[in-house]
Amino acid sequence: MRRHRVVMIAPRVGDGSPAPSAGLGHLQNLQIQVDGCADLLVLTPPDAPPAGEGAVATGFEVRVPGPRWMRTLLGRGENLLRRLDLTLPPLPLALGLLLDPRARAALAGADVVDLQWEEYAALAPIVRRIAPHARRIGSFHDVLSHLAERRLARAPGVIAARRVQVTRRHERRILRHLDLAVALSPADAALLRAAGAADVTVLDPLIPLASGGEHVPDPPGRPTVGIVAAFGREVNQAGTRWFVEHVWPRVLHGTDGARLLLVGADPTGFATAVAAGAPSIEATGFIEDLDAAYADLTVVAVPLLLGSGVKFKTLEALARGLPAVSTPIGAEGIEAARHLAAITTDPEAFADSLIEVLQDPAPFHRDAARIAPEIRRQYGPEAFSQQVRRLYAAPTEAP
Numbered sequence: 243m244r245r246h247r248v249v250m251i252a253p254r255v256g257d258g259s260p261a262p263s264a265g266l267g268h269l270q271n272l273q274i275q276v277d278g279c280a281d282l283l284v285l286t287p288p289d290a291p292p293a294g295e296g297a298v299a300t301g302f303e304v305r306v307p308g309p310r311w312m313r314t315l316l317g318r319g320e321n322l323l324r325r326l327d328l329t330l331p332p333l334p335l336a337l338g339l340l341l342d343p344r345a346r347a348a349l350a351g352a353d354v355v356d357l358q359w360e361e362y363a364a365l366a367p368i369v370r371r372i373a374p375h376a377r378r379i380g381s382f383h384d385v386l387s388h389l390a391e392r393r394l395a396r397a398p399g400v401i402a403a404r405r406v407q408v409t410r411r412h413e414r415r416i417l418r419h420l421d422l423a424v425a426l427s428p429a430d431a432a433l434l435r436a437a438g439a440a441d442v443t444v445l446d447p448l449i450p451l452a453s454g455g456e457h458v459p460d461p462p463g464r465p466t467v468g469i470v471a472a473f474g475r476e477v478n479q480a481g482t483r484w485f486v487e488h489v490w491p492r493v494l495h496g497t498d499g500a501r502l503l504l505v506g507a508d509p510t511g512f513a514t515a516v517a518a519g520a521p522s523i524e525a526t527g528f529i530e531d532l533d534a535a536y537a538d539l540t541v542v543a544v545p546l547l548l549g550s551g552v553k554f555k556t557l558e559a560l561a562r563g564l565p566a567v568s569t570p571i572g573a574e575g576i577e578a579a580r581h582l583a584a585i586t587t588d589p590e591a592f593a594d595s596l597i598e599v600l601q602d603p604a605p606f607h608r609d610a611a612r613i614a615p616e617i618r619r620q621y622g623p624e625a626f627s628q629q630v631r632r633l634y635a636a637p638t639e640a641p
Contacts, residue, residue, distance in 0.1 A: 244636070245279070245280050245281050245635070245636055246279075246280040246281065246353040246354055246634060246635060246636045247280070247281045247283070247351055247352050247353045247354070248276055248280040248281065248282045248283070248352065248353065248354045248355075248356060248634050249282075249283050249284075249285060249348050249349055249352040249354070249355045249356070249376075250273065250276065250282060250283070250284045250285070250299075250301075250355075250356040250357075250358060251284075251285045251286075251335070251339075251355065251356070251357050251358065251362050251365060251369075252269055252273075252284055252285075252286060252356075252358040252359075252362065253266070253269070253286065253287065253290060253358070253359070253362075254266070254269070254286055254290050254291050254293065255273065255284045255286060255290075255293040255297050255298065255299055255301040256269060256270025256271075256273050256274070256293065256297070256298040256299070257270075257291075257293040257294055257296040257297060257298070258270075258293075258296035258297070258298055259296060259530070260528075260530045260531075260532075262472060262507040262509075262528060263472040263475070263507065264472070264554030264555065265359075265383050265554075267450075267554070268383070268426075268447045268448070268554070269358055270298055271447070271448045271450070271626065272358075272381075272630065273298050273299040274298045274299070275626065275627055275630040275631075276299070276356075276630060276634045277298065277299045277300075278627075279630065279631045279634060279635040280354070280634050280635055280636070282299045282300065283299075283300055283301060283302075283348055283352075284299050284300070284301030284302075285301065285302065285303075285304050285339075285345055285348060285349075286301055286302070286303050286304065287303070287304060287332050287334060287335040287338070288303060288304060288305065288306050288313055288334045288335065288338060289303075289313070289334075290303055302344065304335055304338035304339060304342050304345045305338055305341075305342045305344070305345075306334050306337050306338045306341065306342070307341055307342075313334045316333040316334045316337065317333070317334060319333060320332065320333045320334075325401065325405070326401070326404055326405050326408050327405070327408045327409055327412055328360075328361075328386040328387075328389065328390055328405065328409045329360055329361060329363075329364045329386050329409055329412045329413055329416060330361065330364065330412075331361050331362060331364040331365045332361065332362070335362075335365070336365055336368060339365065339368050339369070339372065340368060340372075346372050349369060349372045349373040349376070350372055350373050352373055352376045353376060353377065353636075354376060354377045354379060354634060355369050355373060355376045355377070355378050355379070356379045356380075356381060356634070357369070357378070357379065357380045357381065357420075358381045358383070359381065359382075359383050359384075360380070360382050360383070360384065360385070360386045360413070360416065361386075362380075363380030363381070363382065363416050363420065363423075364412065364416050366378050366380060366416055366419035366420055367415075367419050369419075370419055377421045377422070378419065378420050378421050378422075379420065379421065379422045379423075379424060379633070380416065380417075380420040380422070380423050380424065381424045381445075382423060382424065382425050382426070382430060382434060382551075383426060383551050384430075384549070384550040384551035385413075385425075385430050385433045385434060385437075385550050385551070386409055386413060386550070387406065387409045387410045387413045387433075387437065388430075388433055388550040389548070389549065389550040390402075390405050390406045390409045390410075391406055392548055392549075392550070392571075393405070393548065394406050396547070396548065410437070413437055414437055414438045417434065417437055417438050417439045417440070418438065420439070420440075421440075421441065422441045422442070422443065422633075423439040423441065423442045423443075424442075424443055424444075424445050424633065425442060425443070425444050425445070426444070426445060426446070426447055426551060426552045426575070427444065427551070427552040427574070427575025427576065428444055428575065428577065429552075429574055429575035430444075430550070430551060430552070430575055431443070431444050443633070445626075445629050445630070445633065446620055446621050446625060446626065446629065447552065447554065447557070447621060447626070448621060448622070448623060448626040449554070449557050449558055449561045449617070449618070449621040449622070450623070451533065451561060451562065451618065464499055464500075464501050465497055465498075465499065465500045465501065465540050465600035465601075465603075466500070466501045466502075466503060466538055466539050466540050466541075467493065467500065467501070467502050467503070467539070467540065467541055467542075467543050467596055467600070468502075468503045468504075468505055468535070468536070468538070468539035468541075468542050468543065469481075469482055469485065469502070469503070469504050469505065469506075469542075469543050469544075469545065470505045470506055470532070470535070470536075470542065470555045470558065470559075471504075471505075471506045471555060472506050472507050473504065473506055473507065473508045473509075473510070473512045473513040473525075474507060474508065474509040474510050474512070476548075477546060477547075477548040477549040478506075478546070479512050480547055480548055481544075481545040481546040481547050481548070481569070481572075482504065482512075482513070482516065482545065483516070484545060484547055484589075485543060485545035485592075486502075486516055486520075486523070488589035489543075489545065489589045489592045489593045489596070490502055490522075490523075490593075492589065492590060492593035492594075492597075493593045493596050493597055493600070494522055496593065496594070496597040497597055497600050497601065500522060500600055501522055501523075501524065502522055502523045502524070503523075503524050503526060503535075503538065503539065504516065504517060504523065504524065504525040504526065505526045505529060505532075505535045506526075506527075506528065506529070507527070507528040508525060508527050508528070513525035513527075514527075532558070533562075536558070536559070536562050536564060539564060540565075540599065540600055540603050541564065541565045541566065541567065541583065541596060541599040541600065541603070541606070542555070542556075542559040542564055542565070542566040542567075543566070543567055543568075543592075543596065544556050544559075544566060544567070544568035544569065544572030544573070545568075545569055545572070545592070546568075546569050546571040546572040547569060547571065547587070548571065549571055550571075550574070551574075551575065552574070552575040552576060553568075553571075553572050553573070553574065553575070553576070555572075556568055556572050556573060556576055556579070556582070557576060557617065557621055559610075560576075560578055560581065560582075560610070560613060560614065560617045561614055561617040561618050561621060562614065563607065563610045563611040563613075563614035564607070564610055565582075565583040565599050565603070565606035565607060565609070565610045566582050566583060566610075567582065567583050567584045567585075567586075567592060567595045567596050567599070568582050568584075568585050569585070569586065569587050569592075570585055570586075570587065572585075573585050578613055578616065578617055578620075581609070581610070581613040583595055583598075583599055583606055583610075
């Protein structure tokens with residue numbers, strides 16, 4: 243029996259190198275697995291970054307007829323409209339799916355069309371029109387109505403309130419056009435069901451560990467707190483700013499020689515600016531070997547105040563047997579969050595918990611090491627592969 247033809251509409255094709263963000267890392271892991279159990283073709287937006295020789299799957303850029311300035315104009319209009327509708331799809335891509343014969347032919351021949359991120363799931367009505375018999379899957383890395391509600395709670399206003407209304411309404415419309423909604427955590431799955439999704443499943447993301455994660459590294463000589471994040475994202479900047487202003491001074495006051503590492507891609511220079519002139523703070527920039535970065539840490543801080551969806555950075559710490567202190571948003575959607583060293587939004591309590599770990603890390607590392615094997619099984623390669631095959635492979639090939 244032939245394999246399923248799967249067309250994935252996504253921001254990019256993975257190039258085989260470490261991704262600059264957890265979401266793009268998940269996308270690359272997913273493309274590798276789907277390509278192993280189905281005939282995968284990835285459609286990307288105009289001007290998507292090329293994957294080159296390291297491409298993990300076959301794909302092509304959807305073309306928009308006309309001059310480049312037209313795509314630029316569509317992009318600017320999209321940015322304006324997104325202020326009121328977080329679910330708005332990439333407009334050049336939407337137009338390209340309608341007008342590019344090659345993209346239309348690919349969709350028309352698909353058994354499954356997978357739309358990555360909710361903004362891309364908003365293309366489901368177009369996909370349904372072109373490929374009415376294909377199974378439409380929407381992969382929700384975040385639930386955007388939930389994010390809009392949190393932004394409203396933190397910064398009330400007319401535009402924020404209207405954004406919540408529009409995003410909720412359009413999210414319900416998106417779900418009506420999908421055969422299956424895929425969430426990355428049980429919490430997000432519950433939100434999607436409440437929004438009207440007819441069929442929802444949870445795909446536990448892969449948390450890759452280059453070393454296998456068999457042992458917990460000894461605490462470094464200097465007590466070190468790490469924030470691991472893509473610092474180009476607004477939610478990570480806001481959380482880091484809060485941490486540096488309200489938590490870190492308390493930690494310095496209660497410890498001797500503590501160090502804060504800001505680990506992750508820094509395309510806007512935000513982390514570099516935070517570390518400038520602060521002897522206790524270092525910004526590493528993008529690091530390919532996260533295992534080595536985590537080995538330098540005594541404890542991980544996850545100070546998120548905004549955002550939605552499962553937090554990969556929290557899972558990465560748990561999988562590596564490292565203690566972590568998090569806000570409730572950083573622990574959201576993770577069933578094993580009860581094993582974190584502390585969960586709080588109070589700056590003093592957050593600082594006190596970090597100080598406790600930094601002053602006597604051994605018992606916290608032992609506790610974290612006990613839960614790590616369970617996390618590695620749930621979010622490991624075997625479990626991930628089985629889940630992906632159930633979702634994307636032809637029935638006779640699914641496990």
